[in-house]
Amino acid sequence: MPDVPTHPLLDVLLAGGARAERLTASRTFPERTAEHADWPRWADATVVQGYRRLGVDRPWTHQAVAADLVHQGRHTALATSTGSGKSLAFWLPALSAVRTAAAAATLDPGNIESAHVRPTTIYLSPTKALAADQLSALERVLDAAGTRDVRVATCDGDTSREERSWVQDHADVVLTNPDFLHYSLLPNHRRWTRLLKGLRYVVVDEGHAYRGVFGAHVSLVLRRLARLAARYGVGSPTFVVASATTAEPAVSAARLIGVAPDDVTAVTEDASPSGRRTVVLWQPPEITGWRPPADADLSAEVGSLHRDRSSDEPISMRRADLTEPDPWALPAAEPDPEAAPVATEAPPEHPRRSATAEVADLLADLSAAGARSLAFTRSRRGAESVAQQARDHLRHAAPDAARRIAAYRGGYLPEERRELEQALRSGDLLGLATTNALELGVDISGLDAVLIAGWPGTRMSLWQQAGRAGRAGADGLVAFVAREDPLDTYLVTHPEAVFDAPLEATVFDPANPHVLAPHLCAAAQEAPLRAEDLSAFGEPAHVRGILEVLVARGALRRRTSGWYWTHHQAATGLTDLRGAGGSPVRVVEQGTGRMLGTVDAASADGQVHDGAVYVHQGTTYVVAHLDLADHTAVVQRRRLDYGTWSRSVMSVAIEGWGEDVEDADAGAQGGDGPGHDLVTREWGPVTWGLGPVEVTSQVVSFQRRRVPDMQVLGTEQLELPEHTLGTVAVWWSVPEFVLRAADISPEEAPGALHAAEHASIGLLPLLATCDRWDLGGVSTELHPDTGEATVFVYDAYPGGAGFAERAYDLGATWLRATRDAIAACPCADGCPACVQSPKCGSYNAPLDKAAAVRLLDAVLSHDPAYLGVAPG
Structure with missing residues (x-):
């Protein structure tokens, strides 16, 4: 110890x-003493007085430095620890700007120069809860200051029409989220003219939360916002990206808001006190002396849970509650898609x-x-x-x-x-x-x-x-x-x-054509795209190429003055920022009609199916009926001594398999998600493929287990619909004789394929500028379409996101990096640094590190570019 x-x-x-x-193991991090600075001279005295009355006599140094940068109009990335008071750094200049403008208009109301538009601020957070929390904190400051001339409000999808109208006409500070910008504010920007004309600051809170495909979407939403603000005559607003401590905060913030890294100043020295x-x-x-109950068939419970041998699935595709059996804990019996699946082997002794x-x-x-x-x-x-x-x-x-x-x-x-x-x-x-x-x-x-x-x-x-x-x-x-x-x-x-390991970087790619294309359509509907606008969305040549494809497919119309959206439907409907996949399901108590909460649509089948036990603050309910059409689960309150566990099956099918396919040597350019051509190429006996797939998940049954001994009380079948993700995958297949030549026995094959799948998913972000959570994977020793042992890696995004294409184009580089990473890892049997996955759909079992290296050596030995060269 x-x-x-x-x-x-x-x-x-x-x-x-x-x-x-x-x-x-343990480590004690030393205390940090506070370093204070004077209030900036430009700060409004009334706002400063409000902070002082709340106990902030002087700001910490990083707050003052960041606030001054923001006041000067510098895009700022503020990356300091939790609880370091980042909000003061952006509220101080925002509130001071409003107060200064209001004072100028009051002191000289007849002066036409004092009748300018009041400066406004848009605050964005990834959740409504955080926006509500910030509103409460902001109101405390204004109440302490005793000022009533700064008008603040939240506005999101839950805001009533009357409240929204007031915000449009009066609010100086609007707290909202990227979804509201995308679906409501930007498409209806003419109703928000006052806010956009005065837009001085845009605050992006919890900036590290915007990663992967979601981060790419939000980045493009922010670029659309900046473009419209500039069109209303105020120029580009100043962006503040507040984030947890992260790698390369200035680079990440610059990519998020669409400017050069040199245009962003990072403030990372934390001057707040910390004990x-x-x-x-x-x-x-270890639990000694434990044995499964005699009538609990755990081997069946933890057996084949997927139609394919193993899977590394993204959270968006997890609909089964496959948590580990826990005979020592009272299960709260509400299935959750984020819970880790059970192992595919018998439990340890x-x-x-x-x-x-x-x-x-x-x-x-x-x-x-x-x-x-x-x-x-x-x-x-x-x-x-x-x-x-x-x-x-x-x-x-x-x-x-x-x-x-x-x-x-x-x-x-x-x-x-x-x-x-x-x-x-x-x-x-x-x-x-x-x-x-x-x-x-x-x-x-x-x-x-x-x-x-x-x-x-x-x-x-x-x-x-x-x-x-x-x-x-x-x-x-x-x-x-x-x-x-x-x-x-x-x-x-x-x-x-x-x-001691470094923090991860916030990874996302706004240039991804699958993400960029629908935002270009949305931008064109908001205001026709001009040639001078293209640089706001990335490299102009790259953006122009995507626009040409959109014109060819009839999505946009090209005129001498620019690119136009000419359809009746809203272009914002072409994409979903979060990939939520439908309206949430309301959980309603029978008899009273009281709504207990909600369950996201993707998880409802596994969490609130008929007969499921739903737990809310320790009170147990049984689902009487799940109405997917009405998005409602009706529950009855009951005292129970059992919980429920649902089971699902999952499969991946290659669309168009068996039909004539494109010659793979031509590459995989120009794909567009579900309409992507199926292409293949041969490395001798090894087959590579890229194309549209359907990843299917279905909740098929559930068990009731008595608490706490986990005795299985019964199993019931469910008739719930399949859920299908249409996306794009890259895969490689090897015939049985290649496995045998690599000295991989039938018993070792599942672990070798599974380990190779995990490691390749972990390495792809180095090549495809994505996040591991943007990918899913399946490995199987005999896939029904290919007829061979196959490893799939797919984009966890409807229609594909371009990551699989990148992997296909760089197949040899990708697999060689994967092989070398596994072989170079000093661990004996596999670890998170090589073949274990934090989101494995089969609980990181089976995995065979040594066999994975032999398998990848065998595959790479057939690469035409490396024939005759030993791998590694």
Whole structure:
């Protein structure tokens, strides 16, 4: 065990030494003293007075530096830690600008120069919750300042017509989200003339959240906004991108807003105070003496869950609740698409205690000790489960503490989320089990401890969540609790991978033609595209080439004055920023009609099918009926001793397979998603393919399992529709004799293919400027279309996003980098650095690192460009 750091709450976690062996590593980060600066001279005195009355006597240095850059009109990337007060840096210049303009008009109302348009600000956040939180904080500043001449409001899809009209006519500061810009404000910009004419600042909060395809979409929405603002005569507004600490913040911000990196100034030196933060890595203990219940057929439960052998699926395609069986924890029994799937092998003889059960114990102990804590879980189900178990632990020993523990997750009604946030701030709540919904910038300060159940996906997310502990200069304790997962196990036994590895860059590609094309159509509908506009959307030659394709296909019309949208329907309907895939399903209580929450459309089949158990703040409900047409699930409240688990199947079909295909040597240029031509090429016995595929997922049944022994009480079939993602995939197939020549036995083949699939997905972002979460994959030792062992990697985006094309064009480079990365990794059997995936649809099993290297060597040996050259 490592040297145990000193922290007043650590002994609570260690239970006086009884849990000491579970702590695998620790590090204490020193406290940071505050560095203050004077208020800028240009800052409005009334606004400054408001901040002072709220306790901000002087700003921290990074706040003052960033605010001054913004005031000067410099695009600014502010990347400092959670709780470092980034909002002051953009609200100070924004509010001061409005106050200065209002004062000028008041002092000299007859002067025509004082009748200019009031400066306005648009604030964008990835979630409505964060916008609402910022509105509350902004109103506190204005109330403290005693000023009523700055008009602020939120405006989104939930805003009524009357409220929206007021915002259009009067608001100086509008807090919204990229979706509202795309679907409403920009297409109807003439109704927003006043706001756009005065647009001085655009604030993009939580900038690190805009990555992958979503980030590319938002980048193009921002470019459309800047173009319209310039057309209304104010020039380009000043952009502020506030982000968590991330790699290359200026480069990422510049790409996001569409300017050169030199045009963005990064502020990264954090001058806010921070207490000591102790971070511990924690591995739950093995459970000895456990055996599955005699009548629980776990081999069937964890058997073949997919029509194909294994899959590495994006979150957008996960509809089954395939969480690991957890006989030691009360499952909150609400299926969640983010939960990790079960293994495809029999459970180990001595399984470790689940992270959910472990974190529930720790949260209960911290709450009993009076500590205010957050417990981050990987799923909605996990949040409900941790909260319920913690309450159960304390119900008799500390009933007051038990009443002060709750769950927080997406799907709750907005007013319920606000109540929970306020209760945590005020101390009415001691413990809150949450999904990553509280990872973003909602103001939750003064917490003593943060528990993280399972790897959150990136180091950036880990440190965002950890930053909730010990804010405002207080000491904080953070515990990362490993799930029984190879990735988590690797991290808690290799602390350098957590503490010393660099943060990830925010990756997205706004030049991707599949993303860019529909935004060019939307921009042309907003105002005809001129030749001088093209540079705003990327390299002019590249943009012009896409416009020519759109003209050829009838989407746009080319005239001497520019490119025009000539259709009746809205061009914004050509794309979905988030790929949500439909309206959310409302969960409604039978009899009362009370709406409990919502479930996103992509997950509804697995979460709220008929007979499913739905849990809301520890209260259990049974779904009486799921009406997909009406987007409603009607539930009945019941006391239950069981939970439900759904099962799904998944398959990938190649469209047009068996028909005449294009000669692959001609390349794969000009594809457009579902209409993409199917092309192939041969490397001797190895076949490469690129083309349209259908990735199909269907929830087919569910089990009822008694709590807590997990005894299977029954299985019921479900008749739910299949959900199909039409996209583009790249694949390669090898005949059986190639596998045998590589000394890969039939038993090793699934692990070799699966490991190669994972590693190739991990390496593709280096070549395709995408994010791992923009991709999905499937590997199978016998695919029905190819008739051979096949590895697929597909774009997790309807119609494709160009990533598969890039992989096809650079096939040899891609696979060689994949092979070398696996071979160079010093681990013995595979780790997250090579063949394990954080989003594996079959729980990183089976994987065979050595066989994967042999397989890739065999495939690359047939590359025409390298014939006769040994791989590596």
